[in-house]
Amino acid sequence: MESGGKSSKDKVVAVVGGGLVGALNACYFARRGFQVEVFESRDDIREAKIVRGRSINLALxxxxxxxxxxxxxxxxxxxxxxxxxxxxxxxxxxxxxxIPYGKKGQVTVCVMCRNAGLAERYPNAKMNFDHKLWLWSPTHVLLLWLEGRPDGSAQSLQADLIVGCDGAFSTIRKQFLRRSRFNFSQTYIPHGYLELTMPPVAGEFAMKPNYLHIWPRNTFMMIALPNLDKTFTCTLFMPFDEFEKITTGDDVMEFFQEYFPDAIPLIGVEALKTDYFRLPAQAMVSIKCSPYHINDKCVLMGDSAHAVVPFYGQGMNAGFEDCIVFDEIMDQCNEDFSAVLPEYTRVRVPDDHTIADLAMYNYVEMRAHVNSKWFLFRKKVDDILHFLLPKKIVPLYTMVTFTRIRYHEALQRWHWQNKVINQGLLVCATGAVLGGSYLIAKHPPKIQSIPIEKVWDRLLSLKV
Structure with a gap:
């Protein structure tokens, strides 16, 4: 295909950030015939050792x-x-x-993030590790790089499109901030997270592996995700002021004895005391911005465009969906970047802002609502109605996790469903009360009268 008199095989796409979304983006552009250069400031994650305290398992x-x-x-x-x-x-x-996620067969898959670095399967895609972005220009599309070498040598690249996939603290996005009419918000939540490792027991998982394990404690929670090496990565989410109260190994044990006693023998007392202080609690940030593009020269995807807190398990999935949405728009607009980029912003911004809000909401659900009898009752009602009316009533979690219904449309539909179901439950409850009252009035129960003398004699016979 052609755009601006230049075929795709003659165009260079520079993907900044070689993580999950960057690597997948490289595949999408490479399969279309573009010359793809991926630049990553870190070492090759496929060869790096696991760093404790930083999750590498994610829910796909x-x-x-x-x-x-x-x-x-x-x-x-x-x-x-x-x-x-x-x-x-x-x-x-x-x-x-x-608590099942949805219908039988609807599952999430815990995957290792290092499995996603597969861009090099395409001969027209090149991975450049240890390359740190120094400066770039949206006018001339000129990239200057400092390689991760002792001499600090630099190189430049003339690209037709820059794709910013360099994370929540994106260097590419900084150029957007210098421009007018660019909206940006950054919110740190008052909760942090800390990771612990639950080792195998006799070579097997210490708990059932095919579950997302949750210890909900209203104002905080712990979760555990399974790893291929038979360990679990346990993540404690809690307000920072609560983390700050725990300063010694004895404090750790007292805290876990009170709130997570069943996890102590599975993690191990000494391991728990050691791992808890291995790294300080890490912060979580939610980022929204718009637009996602500058002219036909640069576009943001993944966390660079919409960092979300991890409580809906949609951070990676939303980033991956950015890639497929962009690819679909490329088909619609015949790979014309001047049309593709603004259309991508128009389509994607409302959805990414919605999932950022839903991720915030789901934290409250995971740490508190799952303990509520009303929540469990409503979930069963939703599941029954979804079974009876699969096209009319679809639970929010199902729409978000097991369909490609646009995030903002799923939220709108959920609000409508909630209104209808709650009104229906109110009508049923009112009908039950009125019906019961009518039956009592129509057929009053017979109450046997007892002479007052017998009541008095009975009271006197009681021993005090």
Whole structure:
């Protein structure tokens, strides 16, 4: 295809950031015939050792799988993951109660992020590790790089399109901030996270592996995700002021004895005391911005455009969906970047802003609502109605996790469904009360009268 008198095979696309979204983007552009250069400031994550305290296992769901499928990578990634078909709720007394995600067969897959670096399967895609962005210009599309070498040598690249996939603290996005009419907001939530490792027991998982394990404690929670090496990565989410109260190993044990007693023997007392202080609690940020593009020269995707807190498990999936949405618009607009980029902004911004808000909401659901009898009742009502009316009533979690219904449309539909269902429950409850009152009035119960003398004699016979 051609755009601006230049065929795709003659065009250079520079992808800044070689993480999950950057690597997948490289695949999308390479399969279209573009010359793709991916620049990553870090070492090759496929060769790096695991760094404790930083999650490398993520929940892959329908949106992400669809994006991987289009470039023939779904099976390769999913085959190396662990399916999770339910949440497993751990109560204070040690009782475990599963809450299925959706219908049978609807699962999320816990995958390792290093599996996604597959751009080099295309001969026209090149990965450049240890390359740090120094300066770039949206006018001349000129990139200057400082390589990660002792002499600090620089190189430049003339590109037709820059794709910013360099994370929540994006260097590419800084250029956007210098321009007028660019909206940007950054919100740190008052909660942080800290990671612990639950080792295998006798070479097997210490808990059932095919679940997202959750210890909800109203104002904070702990979760556990399975890893291929039979460990679990446990993540404690809690307000920073609560983290600051725990300063010694004894404080750690006292805290876990009170709130997570069943996890202590599984993690191990000494390991718990050591891992807890290995790194300080990490912050979580939610970022929104718009527009996502500068003219026909640069576009933002993934966390660079919309960093979200991790509580809906949609950060990676939303980033992957950015890639497939952009690719679909490329088809619609015949690869004309001057039309593709503004259309991508128009389509994607409302959805990404919505998932950022939903991720905030889901934290409250995970740490508090799952303990509520009303929440569990409503979930069962929703599931029954979804079974009876699968096209009319669809739970919000199902729409977000197991379909590609646009995020903002899913939220609008959820609000409508809630209104209808709550009104229906109110009508049913009112009908039950009125019906019961009518039956009592029509057929009053017979009450046997007892002479007052017998009542008095009975009271006197009681021993005080």
């Amino acid at each position: 769901s329908h949106r992400g799988r669809q994006a991987l499928s289009r470039v023939g990578m779904e099976e390769k990634i999913v085959s190396k993951g662990i399916p999770m078909h339910s949440r497993m709720i751990h109560s204070l007394n040690g009782k475990q109660s599963p």
